Amino acid sequence: MEKNLVIVESPAKAKTIKNFLGKQYLVKSSYGHVRDLSKSKLGVDVENNFSPNYEIPSDKKAVVSELKKLSKQTDTVWLATDEDREGEAISWHLAESLNLDEKKYKRIVFHEITPKAIKQAIENPRKIDTNLVNAQQARRILDRLVGFELSPLLWKKVKPSLSAGRVQSVAVRLIVEREREIKNFKPEVSYRIYAYFQVESKGQKHTFRAELPKRFKTKKEALEFLESCKDAVYIVEKTETKPSKKSPAAPFTTSTLQQEASRKLGFSVARTMTVAQRLYESGMITYMRTDSVNLSNTAIEATKKIILQQYGESYLKTRKYTAKSKGAQEAHEAIRPTFMKENEIKGTQDDQKLYDLIWKRTIASQMSDALFDKTNVTINISTSEHKFQASGEVLKFDGFLKVYIESTDDEEETETSILPPLKTNEKLQLNEINAIQRFSKHPPRYTEASLVKKLEELGIGRPSTYAPTISTIQKREYVVKESKEGVKRNFDFIVLKDNKINETKRSENTGVEKNKLFPTDIGIVVTNFLLEYFNNILDYNFTANLEKEFDDIAKGLNQWNKVIDNFYWTFHEKVEDTNKKSQKFSGERLLGKDPSTGRNVYAKIGRYGPMVQIGDAEEDEKPKFAAILKEQSLENITLKEALDLFKLPRSIGNYEGKELVASIGRYGPYIRFDNKFFSIPADEDPLSINKDRAIELIEEKREAERKKVIKNFDNDSETKILKGRWGPYISHKGKNIKIPKNLNPETIDYNECLELIKQATSDKKKRTTSKKAAKKKK
């Protein structure tokens, strides 16, 4: 029998460590936290010093009972959870729920997963750090109090099922405020001047571009400048060459991995995390939820070896990265390949692409700087005060750029060109000068990844919550991820060539957005509500200030319930006060009067989302309601658009003896016909759609339905073979059964079908009974 039970947080980690420890050690995982505040109740006794009531969630009962059983059979339990606030608390919750007394358990931590580090940890056990545990309790309880008092207030004042919290509400605020900035943004016009010169060197002609540092505000000024350049002579006044360098970026953390995978591979943050999880579980990479840029010495050595082998000594420069982000707890290493010598792996395309990114970033982080010569040239214009500037960059040594180039969010393309050799006092031959009208750009909308970056900068949220937070604010319909096509915009393009000025117009596509986050009406109204009554919680520094208090608790300088006490009562009073005093907060806007009845027309948030309303509740006649369209908004909708919405549902004729009705429902515009629903594409309008188009839509759907059926059976109309999103399946009395890949759906006969159905139903039974059995065990 094993004498020792080691408990870590993750099963994959348990598996690795098992190999390092001898037979005397049984290694198990807690699967994260094992106890938490009640799922549905507040779980905090505010009258009694905020005493928490912890429960073991139903999905953790089996884990806890197994660990409890094993702990009774062993001499020592080694609590080896992560070395941070949450990890310490997990150890404490384990000790509590497994009934481990001080003599029974030992608390250990290791910073890297190597035999040496683990041996060292075992030799240096300690007790649970109660102060650190208390800091975690303060964090947990405060989040609970804020979330569970603010959310019900929103249900009452704005709309049911909404939510608010320390992290998500700030994330939404960032997006709402960015949108507001963009809305108020007035693009500034300027005219940029570019000159193209030609020089001859060693019998070869080279063209290069120079720019005027001065930008003109008006077309008139730009034209005046071009006019002044007629017959001018251009002479190189000064050339200056300076060395410059670029250093590689630090190894990946969760946040930087999400950003790069978004920019380079187009992954959503959720997709990045799913792929990374798979790589971690198969032992290809280190832990993927980390805020540390640190590489273990072992990893640095392995990386060094690869660089020396593949690129040579001049490319090697080992570095220790320590750049801490705000609130970083650094319980893990940076994200890196487990085995640096594996530069390619098997797996899905996504696996390979993400792994490649991680491998390259890790290697590059230990490589030399890239070296450049930067040249700046000043060009004198004989007829003007102004001077042209040209700059060029020559790569002298590629260094880490051989492997990896970090991308940026910056949309402005910065051209770096190579300049031909130029001498002072050299006379230049002008090809042409262009004056181009440019518009300044509004600040960019957030992508999922750039929002994560911003949250990390503010110290809000943790690596394990970035992806879930992004998904929560979309699930609550506070924000939507959308792409937008741009619009054409004309701009002036003026050319001076051969002493003649030629004015033309060119056009560009502007305002293209791909997978950006936009606030919804609900997101805007909720943010406005919270800003009005709870601006302290929406404050970008709220979390950062709290973290200082939690640090004090961890250092034993303050008591956790005092910190909560300080915050809670004024907060709670504000909640009660707002509950009593404030009216419904619906973002209501009076649009005008309905010309046919003279009643008021409003736009507001209703029980089911944004809507328009004719009439007031107090009037004798009941008000009428209509949901607003997806592309409309409370802030912009006009009286006419609102009145149009009441024209639905709308009869548009008959087909096959039945009525065709166009309207808009919960899932968008549709045609109702013969008690069935046919979606109208988003770019078409149910107000103007005609009978012919409706019939076309119905026939299209019928055709698609027909194509969906792979096989029918004459004797049994309730069993069919269909083609679905996840491949062929059997539809049987409303249930769906997947057809295994080794079978051909075209040739399966009826008996085989029945066999598969039988199999699937018995499998399901087995699964549910085994689950019940596991539950019974405890």
Added chain:
DNA sequence: CAGTGAGCGAGCTTCCGCTTGACTT
């Protein structure tokens, strides 16, 4: 899956941070 919205009132929703699967028509 799809037309709701006043009023009455029951019963539901909700936080953040640790971890994985089960399951999708």
